[in-house]
Amino acid sequence: MFPGLCHGDRVIARPCRADQLRPGDIVLARHPLDEQLLIKRLSKRCADGWWVLGDNPAASTDSRHFGVIPDALVMAVVTAIAPAASRLRPG
Template structure:
């Protein structure tokens, strides 16, 4: 989900929330239901949601596994929490920069604007 989410980011999610195009969702992987993944819901299609990652070079999304059934969508992301700077990067400037951007709402984007097709 880079650039929207980075490795180590945490999400606050709302279970059972209605999903609309452009939302970031937590879902069960269609081929491994024990694995939870994060994708952007792009559009409703027959049979469920078409989901894509925000990184156009990674195809672990509906381009690979097709439409995702509604029951596989577990929750909608509400807030992103950035991970704090590592021990060697904890200068006052780094901590202030982190604090200013650590908690951000996960905004819905236009489903087509986030993806290079």
């Protein structure tokens, strides 16, 4: 998800209804195949869920690999990002 997110960033997310989100939102969702918790950006609305992409296409595993994420697997939408301590300037 770089540059949108870096490893170690923390996010605040609120539970949401998938049909009320917009492209561009960052969501926490369950992987459609192995149930791992993912963080991805919504790309486009599909009939059966959301097409999601990582911000860093070359390194990302996303809907290009596992397809649409069904609405029921979209858990929460990110409302704030707390950068990892390593990204904060001292003081």
